[in-house]
Amino acid sequence: MAWANQDKTAIVGIGATDYYVRGKSWPRTINDMAAEAIMNACADAGISHKQIDGFAYYSTAGAGYLDKFDTASLMETLGMPHISYSATLTSGGGGCPGAIGLATAGLMNEDCTYTVTLMALQQLPQHRLGVVFGASAPSPENSFLQPSGLVGPGHLMSMLTRRHMHLYGTQPEAFKEIVQATRANTHNRPKAVRRNPLSDEEYWGSPMLADPLRRLDFCLETDGAVAVITTTMDRAKDCRHKPAVVHACAHGGQREWGRAFAWMGMPDPHFASSGHKFTADRIWAQSGLTAKDVDVALIYDHFSPMVLMQLEDYGFCEKGEGSDYVLSGKIRYDAATQGGVNGGVPVNTHGGNLNEAYIIGMTHIVEGVEQVRGTAINQVKDAEFALVSGGPASLPVSSLILRSA
């Protein structure tokens, strides 16, 4: 059944700081970077940041990781006269596009008029996301995980990946292709952290961090901030750019994925998956679309195999066929035709978390907006629908379909 809020709100502003290699953003502070991203997004929308009256976040109630930002500090920092909506989608980066659904909820409830969704990230030496589990104090629950030496998200994704390779014959060459195909999209992106073409030799020579995954299968560790502004379609018409219409947005998940990789109890075939099947089914039902109807897919790529598993969960290919799908070139963007390759849908035309920057998924939303505006650096010709996903991670995960106005 079509979503009740279909095409009623739109993302009208996008803004970011520069992207810094982990730790290099200091002496900037979290609130400094967050404020710059918000002000840039408001300028892009053609509104004053003092018109913001709503926040729709993801990733824990305090918002953010490591050094936190929150509504009260941002409101004071930016001099917003009043706030009438402040909501957070629980869990981690999997909630990124789902936060636009929270924004829509606030807007459709007439609680607010312009809502900001934000991630600001700073990984100083004393705290890095990559060792977040290993560095945290033991708890009764993680005492069933930490002692095994599964200390970071990449270790856990490697465990899922190994099972996928076992069940379906998935080849390491497919992971290489995901990294190379998305790296090929960053050579012309001025802010991208990794812009050089990636050779086979460089990929295979990349150190094994958690066999079967190499360093280059892991996303970047980045500092920076990204913000987007969502408003109602009526207000969107008065903004500077063509609106990126919120066509569908879903978050959630099913019990078989449950606590997922902090638990490792998932039965097959869920174990060797991205945990997105439930949310994928919901967003296709909401939108009336299928994977083949989207023009570009911005797929959360904190670890290369999780792109492959999302392609399966969203139905770009059948379960277990992700390796063949990727290896046939179908995630590539062809600059000459501004389209896909071999009947595929271009994936991560901005380079993704693996190559451009890792701001916990916000860059995928920005690219989705630019694609349906028609202003992307690697523009897909006549892009009407863009799919954006967040996660795989602990539930909820989420996804968003943006539509060209």
Added chain:
Amino acid sequence: MTYGPARALPGDQIKITTNPDTEPFWEAAKEHKLTACQCGACGKFRMPPTPVCPECGSREKNWPTLPGTATVFSYVVCNKNPKNGEDYVYVPVVVDLDGAPGARLNANVSGCDADDVYIGMKVVVDWTPIQDGWVLPNFKKA
């Protein structure tokens, strides 16, 4: 790739905490008994131990002593000690516990080369003393 012998992480670097829901598992481990949380009403197993049976809602629990054998469900090969970054080959595994269908443990496996670990490999519990007098179940090749 040749990794050589798989070693469990050093027990003196490992610390755990417990709560009333999980403590029976760790108390049994001190006596070198492998157990898992079983619902006292419907008999379904769950791990890590949680307060309420997700199948039937009962708070009743059993802690049966399991055979101590298991099967590797998936694994990763790591080559740096996460505490200090030194070269150290260890193999985190997720195992299905014999006698407790649906219950899994995360652990290390040893007693073979890391290169020889495979999904479906039979393993047997191997007790590792850790900090504060607790004992951790790891596994050795059966």
